[in-house]
Amino acid sequence: MALDLSDTLVVGISATALFDLREADAIFQDAKRNDPKNALESYRQHMLESEDAPLADGTAMPLVKALLDLNQYCSPGGGEPLVEVVVMSRNSPETGIRVFNNIRQRQLAVSRHAFTGGESVVDYLKAYDVDLFLTTNVQDAQRVIDGHHCAAAVLKQPPNDSNHLPEGQLRIAFDGDAVIFDESSELVYKAEGLDSFLANEDRKQDVPMPAGPYATLLKKLSRLQDRLPFSVDYSPVRIAIVTARNAPAELRVIKTLRHWGVYVDEVFFLGGIDKAQVLKAFRPHIFFDDQDLHLERAAALVPSGRVPYSSGSALNQSPEGVSVEGETHDNDSEPGASAC
Template identity: 35%
Template sequence: MLVVAVSSRALFNLEDGNTIYEQEGAAAFGAYMRKHENKPLRPGVAFHTVRKLLALNSHGMHDKVEVILLSSNTLDAGARVMKSVTHYRLDITRAFFTSGGDRFRIAKAANVTLFLSTNPAEVKKALGCGIASATVIPTSRLPAPETESAPLFIAFDGDSVLFDDSAERVNQLEGLDAFRASEMSNAKVPLGDGPFKSVLLALHEIQTSFEDRPDKPLRIALVTARELAVHERVLRTFRTWGVTVDEAAFCGGLPKGPILEAMNAHLFLDDGQHNVESARHFVPTCHVPHGIQADMAAAA
């Protein structure tokens, strides 16, 4: 099962309340939420993704995906969030409110596979606890109407996301020529596990339950900046893991955004800020602050 934890601010638009929290404090935020308790919150940046994930359970196969609300709010302030879940008929049955306490002890105990948030610092904490996590990036582009009924399409970057950052480390520290030489000489050596391997394996398990159906409700893609010449190690890694992807794009430096749009991707996850910036103008995008690019950005 894929267990997805989502923060309140990612699932719903809490920016007005968050401004009150930052400027006036927790008590004023709680009072604001209680005052508007019966007014449904607007959908947030992860809302459409969550709804598509939950829809996988409606294809004759139940219990494939569980979504958990994982909030740092108090229970009192969270009442409006829970009423909004009911308003939008989201099939979310579990919620945890920690009043600013450590959410990720709860997440580990609940076997969370993936955590989605709008708070980069919290995402980094979750990654440090061994939970695949990503920052959902705000975008003005809503899913096209035709994609609402289309299969859920999730695209991943490779290095530092599905795979470890060993290859990307060579690329960043020694240059592209050294990267090519290293990947070719290690073509038969599988790449190490990245933070999102567990997510890929869970999605692959869901896919296998639909393998006899012509109208598969889930598609997975690899969209990597790698060029074709260094594809073999990627293929070797997937075969070692026993997984397949529906589409693979070896972009060779092309901007990823237009390619993801052409794929009708519902969600893209990448560790590189430049790729995130390209993609977010075309499809819903998440940043994975992991690996050498994240380290270099933090040190800058």
């Protein structure tokens, strides 16, 4: 009988999101420029020679640890896990041994993998029932968003210090418009300005917003919370929405979440206040936003990921929607680390 993961939160993660593989990627890219015929062999040789070498944590490592810790709350006697993490990599199985070794060295409870030897891993997301895909590869994330496979983000470089992140509790922060909710309200703001946006949201406060690319993930996180112990003082999962909205655009957010039957622990309506300082105080294991305007400062403080717009979105005309600093692009040939 096939494993039923319908009630399990499944996170697919690239090797470059889990570990810092920039050195290996630099070797591949340098060889590709100077000796393209032997670039793959140079990369392969480096990975074989360093199979037992430790890797530094990637941006998503704190999140993965916090997610896997939730399985301590599984019902006695087995049953499906609360959370499943799948490592998905363009490396070949042979060059991926270094990744396998580092997973074991850290005693991460990751048992499922997909190593595709240069092919995109996106085609296998459905097979693994992935709800969230985290990568450093821009093209892969874009394919996921355009195909409506699941939520996806392009991770920024690791923050300067992740030792301050809490243990014993998973914390996730989301932007609102074009992430949890669709982009229709943000388009009003872009096209007509702040006053029209505020008037539109106040007028429609009782009209639920359409779902955005992360709505399904948020709803599944909410169902996950229902299966976990909860008290006034503590919950193993804490969710925040950190949005540039302010009154009178705030009620539509809260009423939409109520309509969806979704509970979030904290909401911050900032109205122009820097998101980075709020995130520094909240200390999430990951923050998702659609604009580099907010991510540039946030990513230095907390693990962060950019949510791509769909390729046909009018928001791609905005300067905030096109910056991909710190992210990696696909290669035409077999991957170095940058191709996951």
